[in-house]
Amino acid sequence: MKSDAVFKRAYNDAIELIAGLGDGRPLPSENALSSSLGVSRTTVRKIVDTLSAQGVVTGTGRQRAVRLAPSRLQPFPEAETVPATAQLEKKFMEWMLRENTPPGALINELELARRFGVATTGLREFLNRFQRFGLIERRPNGGWVLHGFTPSFAIELFQIREMFEVRSATVFAALPASSPLWPQIEALREEHRYLLAQIDSRFHDFSDLDSRFHRLVNSAVGNRFIDGFYDIFTLIFHYHYQWNKRDERQRNKVAVEEHLAYIDALLSRNPAAVKRACKAHLASAKATLIRSTALQRVSS
Numbered sequence: 001m002k003s004d005a006v007f008k009r010a011y012n013d014a015i016e017l018i019a020g021l022g023d024g025r026p027l028p029s030e031n032a033l034s035s036s037l038g039v040s041r042t043t044v045r046k047i048v049d050t051l052s053a054q055g056v057v058t059g060t061g062r063q064r065a066v067r068l069a070p071s072r073l074q075p076f077p078e079a080e081t082v083p084a085t086a087q088l089e090k091k092f093m094e095w096m097l098r099e100n101t102p103p104g105a106l107i108n109e110l111e112l113a114r115r116f117g118v119a120t121t122g123l124r125e126f127l128n129r130f131q132r133f134g135l136i137e138r139r140p141n142g143g144w145v146l147h148g149f150t151p152s153f154a155i156e157l158f159q160i161r162e163m164f165e166v167r168s169a170t171v172f173a174a175l176p177a178s179s180p181l182w183p184q185i186e187a188l189r190e191e192h193r194y195l196l197a198q199i200d201s202r203f204h205d206f207s208d209l210d211s212r213f214h215r216l217v218n219s220a221v222g223n224r225f226i227d228g229f230y231d232i233f234t235l236i237f238h239y240h241y242q243w244n245k246r247d248e249r250q251r252n253k254v255a256v257e258e259h260l261a262y263i264d265a266l267l268s269r270n271p272a273a274v275k276r277a278c279k280a281h282l283a284s285a286k287a288t289l290i291r292s293t294a295l296q297r298v299s300s
Helices: 005-019 030-037 041-053 084-098 109-116 120-131 151-173 181-197 199-219 224-243 248-268 271-299
Strands: 136-138 144-146
Touching (some): 005 041, 030 041, 084 120, 109 120, 120 136, 151 224, 151 271, 181 248, 199 224, 199 248, 248 271
Antiparallel strands (some): 136 144
């Protein structure tokens, strides 16, 4: 399920980054670009080679400079900058949430692969990641079954999440002003404000916004193990969080408001404020998840 989405996303970010440098200004080093764009130096070299071929960057080594207004370049469509695994995860989550897929529901691998427009091998690879946690079980005939999990499981899950995310949020707040993550978090703040203003009719849209927000925070660290954990956590959390439809609008409204406080703390770059906002939001989310899992067990 590999794609060049990482390159395309970083290329778009690079266009914005060098646009702020101006014509004739020196290009940052590979190490600096790697840090700012959140990608490997191999990907940075590919981006620089592409920009050089387009005449936007000239020179070699440390003598590279911007020679053409990057605004003339066309960024890749946003849909192409999302990794295939993230696209599949979103489709799978929407299938569960929108159709209220209950615990114990059977999953037909072939049918679901056709529905999502992916190969069965890709879908199987995606589902295999969650099997060891007991949320999904593979049947001998190739089918799958969804399982619920206990409040104690939720507590363990949040212990790991808090450990990862508090660190990620602290690193995020210390990013240099040139980091492309700052305009991204500001854009997400506006999306949150817009959703809050229309919460009565759009509260179902919170799941996607929540996932994108926390992924962005965790991307500040660039740790593959954190990324892998969050893939699993997103599926578990949103499925069980949304399974409980009771007071869903109010719960999502509160969560959006907590996100806004969290974002404001990040933008303040105050480590103590960031840690407080992060922990307060995670504590609230944990309480909601535990209530949802307890209700699920009673109703099953």
